[in-house]
Amino acid sequence: MRLILILLVFVSASLCLAQSAPTQVWAAPAVYKVRPEEPVQSTNLVWDAKSKIVSVAGAKNEHVPFQIVVTTPRPPTRYDPPASGFFVEATDLESSGGRIPRQAIKLYFQHVVLCYGKSSPIGETGFWPDALAPLTDPFSMGAHFREAVTNRGVWIDVVTPPDIPAGDYSGAIRVTQNGKPVDELRLKLKVYDFALPAETRLITYMGVSASQLAAFHDVQRDSPEAKRLLQKYHAFLYENRMEPWFNESLQPEVEKRGDGVAVKFDAQAYDLYMNRWKTKRVILEAAPSTLAEERYSGEAAPRVKSYLAQIVEFYKKNGWLNKLVFNSPIDEPNTAEAYADTRKWASLVHEAAPGVPFLVTESPVPDDPAWGSLSGYANNFSIHGNALNSPEVKDALRREQAKGGEISWYISCDQVYPQPNYFIDAPAMDPVMVPWITWRYGMQGMLYWEMKFWSQTPDPWLDPVTYISGFLCSGGGILNGEGSLLYPGSRTRRYTWQRDVDGPVSSIRFELLREGIEDYDYLSLLKSLGDEKFADDAVRGMVVDVSAFSRNVEELFAVREKMARRIEQLSRARGR
Secondary structure, three states, X not given: OHHHHHHHHHHHHHHHHHHHOOOEEEEEEOOOOOOOOOOOOOEOOOEEOOOOEEEEEEEEOOEEEEEEEEEOOOOOOOOOOOOOOEEEEEOOEEOOXXXXXXXXXXXXXXXXXXXXXXXXXXXXXXXXXXXXXXXXOOEOOEOOOOOEOOEEEEEEEEEOOOOOOOEEEEXXXXXXXXXXXXXXXXXXXXXXXXXXXXOOOOEEEEEXXXXXXXXXXXXXXXXXXXXXXXXXXXHHHHHOXXXXXXXXXXOOEEEEEOOEEEEEOOHHHHHHHHHHOOOXXXXXXXXXXXXXXXXXXXXXXXXXXXXXXXXXXXXXXXXOHHHEEEEOOOOOOOOHHHHHHHHHHHHHHHHHOOXXXXXXXXXXXXXXXXXXOOEOOEOEEEEEHHHHHOHHHHHHHHHHHHOOOOEEEEXXXXXXXXXXXXXXXXXXXXXXXXXXXXXXXXXXXXXXXXXXXXXXXXXXXXXXXXXXXXXXXXXXXXXXXXXXXXEEHHHHHHHHOOOOOOOEEEEHHHHHHHHHHHHHHHHHHHHHOOOHHHHXXXXXXXEEEOOEEOOOXXXXXXXXHHHHHHHHHHHHHOOO
């Protein structure tokens, strides 16, 4: 009996101690996924606990993200309520020469999703942070399935105005619980004396189709609301230096008329995407499905030529011909027959639309020499990431680029570690390094097949395995977040306690990819300022090839600072 009493006293004392343990607030770099059970960090690349200072840096017209983490004791049991009522606010940032208003400091609640399988040998199961819901309301430490998390991250993104003075800015990050102060951190931001360009030079083909949008946002398919919603998703891409792949809004209507066709364009959509949003590339099918199947058909040739000629005339008339690319009707050709048909389609395009590039999602080097070559037929190649491991492909890329071809590459379900991918449980550095790898190979762009593939999941907010059939193409891998870097904003309140969003909700992976694109813009600035060697040396220090690149965040921060200092030096020398 005495032993039982002692145990009860011990347990009671332990519970009281756990419940009375103070809430801790700390900061972490953006390029780090803070999981629920991570230990509190006293120092890191952006944080010093003794001074309570968060230190970050960036150019003008750049996103400068970091994370604030709220850490609380775990409730005694999974049936006890988790700590709640937390909120985070930022003040203006001020310097002796300027001010960044708090409206330019975006705060996002980090939603955690349960990964019940690993995406790679270095992946892990359990809760992972991913979706970033705009922070509008107090939040709790609760997660799904009656679980509570020890750490709750808040993503903070300082969007620096393009015209603010350079200098050292400071402000505060305040954390409250039920309206009462919990902690206050000092935020210091160094703004470099140069601005990133309004538009990136990197070509980005990002799949954001209308498929599943209406259903997940509870609007009628093919309705004006569905069309407006698609444009919301596309606008989000443009705001983050990306563009849609196969933009449905720019696909013309095609009506058969005898041996020809009548082609109709949406003038309003073209004005929005081409004049206001400054689209870099428009990908149109060389033969839309209304005219031909994948197999080449000589009978369809007259109509296809009519279709191609009218598109060229429209783009030439509006001064957009240099942005037009025709895509092969055959995706990822991998047989002799598919190669032969691809060459026929290419010849047809070159005859009817001379000078307009023909794009294939294939390497210039065939898997089987017996299939023949696509070189000389295709102008632009979008290459599977696995092919970049081949020395022969690397040589072929250089030859195609010497002829003026535009080269991009893509990541999909069957590209596994040590190559990069966009999995939820992949290292945070992976999305960042994709644009760096693009530069290392001298390629002009990157492609991702879909940013919102939700057709195989009941809800991406709840189930990370959005592409179940990817299990087949990956050789038995569980692909957490494959084809789904965005979340439907209509379900934000249901899972995060934050207000619903009329459009997409971002993810940590999406934000990190944009970080890599902005790194690419640093490299482009160095090149435009006359020091391409500095840019190339910086990339060589980070990337050997697609399977060997740095995942060291300290190295990334160091090379970013070196690039910024060099850009400032070159800009001053030019009197900018």
